[in-house]
Amino acid sequence: MHAIMYEQPVLQRTRGPLADTVMALLAQDDTRRLTAAQLRERLSGATTTVKPLSPSEQTVVIEPVTSFVAPNTPTHADWDEKPKSRKKVGLFAGAAAVVVVVALAAVFLIKPDTRQGEAAAAQQGLASEQPSSTTSSAPSSTAVSSSSAAPSSSSAAPSSTQTSKSVQATQPGQPPQQTTPPAPPRESLAFSRYRNGNGWHYSGTPNIAVPPGFAVENTGGLGKLLAKQEPNTKPLYSCVINNSEDRMTSSSATCEGQTRYGGVLGYVFTAKPADVKTLPLYRCNLGGHHFDSVVENCEGYKQEFLQGWVLA
Numbered sequence: 386m387h388a389i390m391y392e393q394p395v396l397q398r399t400r401g402p403l404a405d406t407v408m409a410l411l412a413q414d415d416t417r418r419l420t421a422a423q424l425r426e427r428l429s430g431a432t433t434t435v436k437p438l439s440p441s442e443q444t445v446v447i448e449p450v451t452s453f454v455a456p457n458t459p460t461h462a463d464w465d466e467k468p469k470s471r472k473k474v475g476l477f478a479g480a481a482a483v484v485v486v487v488a489l490a491a492v493f494l495i496k497p498d499t500r501q502g503e504a505a506a507a508q509q510g511l512a513s514e515q516p517s518s519t520t521s522s523a524p525s526s527t528a529v530s531s532s533s534a535a536p537s538s539s540s541a542a543p544s545s546t547q548t549s550k551s552v553q554a555t556q557p558g559q560p561p562q563q564t565t566p567p568a569p570p571r572e573s574l575a576f577s578r579y580r581n582g583n584g585w586h587y588s589g590t591p592n593i594a595v596p597p598g599f600a601v602e603n604t605g606g607l608g609k610l611l612a613k614q615e616p617n618t619k620p621l622y623s624c625v626i627n628n629s630e631d632r633m634t635s636s637s638a639t640c641e642g643q644t645r646y647g648g649v650l651g652y653v654f655t656a657k658p659a660d661v662k663t664l665p666l667y668r669c670n671l672g673g674h675h676f677d678s679v680v681e682n683c684e685g686y687k688q689e690f691l692q693g694w695v696l697a
Contacts, residue, residue, distance in 0.1 A: 402427070571661070572612035573696050574651045578602045578677060585630045586676035589623055593647035596632075607679055608664045608695035610651025618652040619693065626675075633675035634668060634692065653693030663694040 394411045406427050409419040419427070574590040579599035581587075587599050590610055611618055624633050624640030634650070635641050657663055668690060669676050669683035677692070678684055 571615075571696070573609035574612050576607040576610045576651065576666075576695060578604055578607055581630075583630060585632060585674070587623070587632045588634050588650075588677040590650045592650055593623060596646070607666065607677055608697055610653060610695055612651060614652050617654055617656050617658070619655055620649045621651055621653055621692065623647055623650055629673075631673060631675055634677055636692065653695055655693055657694050662697040664697050666692040666695050668692055 394408065399407060406419070406424070409417065410424070412418045574592060576588065576590055578601070579587045579589065579595055580602050581596075581598040581600075586602075587596055588607060589595060610621060614620070619636045620638070622635050622638065622640060623646040624635050625631075625644045625646050626633065627643055632646070633643075635643075636653075639645070653666060654663060664679045665681065667678050667681065667683055667688050669678050669686050670689050671686040675689075679695070682688070
């Protein structure tokens with residue numbers, strides 16, 4: 386639209402009257418432009434045959450040559466230049482490689498020295514062990530084993546713990562260390578309280594048969610008595626009050642002048658031990674009626690005395 390309105394048209398393939406007629410129609414000036422009547426007049430009188438132009442008469446239009454842009458020749462600086470991110474990656478990769486190489490070198494260089502130092506220390510310990518074992522006058526099993534177990538060049542070096550133990554045991558003028566064997570587990574007997582239909586109580590262990598008519602009370606038990614006597618312990622007996630159904634426990638073999646029922650029930654501690662959990666055992670009285678309890682207030686009745694301590 387812009388070319389039609391503002392640019393001057395140029396015909397390239399048409400010549401003669403037809404070209405004049407087309408140019409007259411394309412004239413921008415209204416006064417020079419053909420009207421419909423003028424156009425009919427020209428077309429009605431056009432009887433001349435237009436011959437096609439010969440090749441020599443044809444007009445060849447050559448477009449103007451624009452400037453030729455030559456490509457830039459790359460230089461060494463263009464080839465060497467890299468993005469900054471790639472340069473950073475290369476730097477980090479190089480630093481990591483250096484760290485790995487240094488770590489490997491440290492492992493291979495330091496470890497042999499450490500092992501050589503440990504071997505030298507073990508040899509020094511053996512050298513100091515042999516004279517002490519030969520000069521020791523106390524014939525102990527440890528000294529014999531240390532002097533007779535001198536390792537050869539092909540045997541493995543003993544550990545530092547074994548070397549220190551043998552050196553300590555064979556030092557002249559020092560008595561051999563005595564180790565206390567662990568105490569065997571204590572044998573115990575369940576100590577329970579029973580009651581008959583008349584309300585009388587009896588306390589006993591499996592060592593003595595339960596008297597007829599008595600059933601165990603649901604009190605949670607009275608702990609456990611020792612089955613064997615130990616230091617700081619005393620025996621406990623079951624007694625029957627003369628001319629009564631009342632029963633009691635006593636540490637007296639004569640039952641304090643009453644009748645003894647059976648043999649030894651077991652043993653109680655006379656002093657509270659520190660190596661085991663215990664409960665205090667009290668003899669209680671509710672008025673001519675004895676019973677045992679592990680509660681200090683005798684379950685609300687009178688406390689006669691502390692019998693001792695039983696295993697919890």
